[in-house]
Amino acid sequence: MRSTRTLDISTGLFVMLGFAAILFMVTQITNREFSLRSDSYRLKAAFENIGGLKPGAPVSMAGVAIGRVEDIQYDMNLFKAVATLRIDGRYNAIPNDSDASILTAGLLGGQYIGLSPGGSDQPFKNGDSVEMVQDAVVLENLISKYLFNSAATKSDQAPTTPESAPAAAQE
Amino acid sequence: MITILREIAASVFSFLERVGLLVRFALRLAVILPSGILRVRPIIEQVYNTGARSLVIIMTCGLFIGMVLGLQGHDLLSRFGSEEYLGVATALSLLRELGPVVTALLFAGRAGTSLAAELGLMRATDQIAAMEIMAVDPMRRVVLPRFVGGVIAMPLLVSVFVVVALFGTQLVGVQFYGIDAGSFWSQMKDAVELDDVREGLIKGAVFGVACSLIAVYEGFNADPTAEGVGRATTRTVVLSAVVTLILDYIITASML
Numbered sequence: 001m002r003s004t005r006t007l008d009i010s011t012g013l014f015v016m017l018g019f020a021a022i023l024f025m026v027t028q029i030t031n032r033e034f035s036l037r038s039d040s041y042r043l044k045a046a047f048e049n050i051g052g053l054k055p056g057a058p059v060s061m062a063g064v065a066i067g068r069v070e071d072i073q074y075d076m077n078l079f080k081a082v083a084t085l086r087i088d089g090r091y092n093a094i095p096n097d098s099d100a101s102i103l104t105a106g107l108l109g110g111q112y113i114g115l116s117p118g119g120s121d122q123p124f125k126n127g128d129s130v131e132m133v134q135d136a137v138v139l140e141n142l143i144s145k146y147l148f149n150s151a152a153t154k155s156d157q158a159p160t161t162p163e164s165a166p167a168a169a170q171e
Numbered sequence: 172m173i174t175i176l177r178e179i180a181a182s183v184f185s186f187l188e189r190v191g192l193l194v195r196f197a198l199r200l201a202v203i204l205p206s207g208i209l210r211v212r213p214i215i216e217q218v219y220n221t222g223a224r225s226l227v228i229i230m231t232c233g234l235f236i237g238m239v240l241g242l243q244g245h246d247l248l249s250r251f252g253s254e255e256y257l258g259v260a261t262a263l264s265l266l267r268e269l270g271p272v273v274t275a276l277l278f279a280g281r282a283g284t285s286l287a288a289e290l291g292l293m294r295a296t297d298q299i300a301a302m303e304i305m306a307v308d309p310m311r312r313v314v315l316p317r318f319v320g321g322v323i324a325m326p327l328l329v330s331v332f333v334v335v336a337l338f339g340t341q342l343v344g345v346q347f348y349g350i351d352a353g354s355f356w357s358q359m360k361d362a363v364e365l366d367d368v369r370e371g372l373i374k375g376a377v378f379g380v381a382c383s384l385i386a387v388y389e390g391f392n393a394d395p396t397a398e399g400v401g402r403a404t405t406r407t408v409v410l411s412a413v414v415t416l417i418l419d420y421i422i423t424a425s426m427l
Contacts, residue, residue, distance in 0.1 A: 007219050014223035018327025021334040025368045029262055029337070029359055056364070110361075 039089030051136025099132030217320025237339025258359035271374035279411030290390025291400035325379025
């Protein structure tokens with residue numbers, strides 16, 4: 001009798017330890033600490049280009065995470081990417097003319113949405129859309145803009161042949 | 172020349188035969204699973220046998236693997252000046268790969284061999300034949316609880332392994348190298364998704380099924396001699412390791 005009891009106890013201990021480990025993995029290692037409460041609300045923001053933004057990316061104001069990107073869809077009517085942002089209910093007084101921009105955390109980090117407050121005294125409500133948006137910065141566009149600008153300034157100064165344009169671009 | 176070809180053909184056929192027997196064995200287990208799972212007591216005993224008694228070796232190995240990952244990871248990452256990513260790197264590699272695979276290999280070595288040797292010895296000492304004479308189905312009475320116990324124990328062992336290993340990494344990274352504890356954990360939290368945990372647990376469950384099945388199959392079908400029991404034990408470890416690594420590739424490729 002006694003031996004089955006110790007067996008049961010150590011089996012129970014093992015199973016509890018296993019589940020405690022699963023619980024630890026789910027709550028302490030994954031990014032679930034920002035669990036949105038039930039009183040959260042949704043906002044929509046339409047971007048020309050979302051860059052590398054993914055569902056699950058944080059939405060932050062002044063660096064504080066206030067929500068998450070819930071979903072990203074391509075809207076065939078607007079020809080834009082519409083991101084659905086889920087904002088925690090604690091932050092229910094964000095001016096409804098605040099603007100959303102896609103930013104990058106660190107040099108190589110993931111992208112997130114930064115909200116900066118506007119001046120309106122009306123707060124965002126569930127289902128509102130953010131009107132003022134700033135797209136993600138795409139490196140290729142940045143480079144090509146720089147290239148074309150420098151080529152344009154060169155061609156202003158001197159009449160160029162088509163061959164010299166790439167040379168100017170290389171500078 | 173002909174004899175060589177004949178020998179190759181014979182070994183191919185015996186391999187196919189073994190695969191077929193294993194599949195038939197697995198199907199028989201699956202058929203008796205719903206009724207056999209109701210007998211809880213022998214399953215608990217086997218969870219204790221395969222799980223709780225593997226705990227010490229799993230935790231020791233986990234701790235040291237985590238500490239080694241801490242040392243190696245710190246050496247590598249400090250070349251790029253990004254030591255804070257040590258938590259991310261170790262957590263992802265542990266959850267997705269090292270946790271399930273190393274646990275499965277240890278499980279095959281610790282629990283799989285004991286299952287195979289126990290069943291093989293029962294076969295060699297005619298205990299299984301005696302059960303058949305008494306109209307007790309040895310598959311249901313002996314094999315099934317051992318299989319189910321192993322399947323239950325494996326994912327739990329994987330999670331214990333991962334958590335202990337992360338603790339070991341934390342020990343080396345934060346206590347020994349002085350990485351900031353806050354950035355260690357927060358970077359990890361930011362980068363690890365619930366899907367990574369799920370992948371590790373799915374792998375753990377699949378490896379648990381594979382390793383337990385191989386162990387009980389090899390033990391149950393061992394030659395009833397002392398040599399046969401030894402061979403069954405060896406084959407259990409070898410086959411479990413190979414199958415685990417092959418399955419690991421397949422699961423990883425399908426989940427990425």
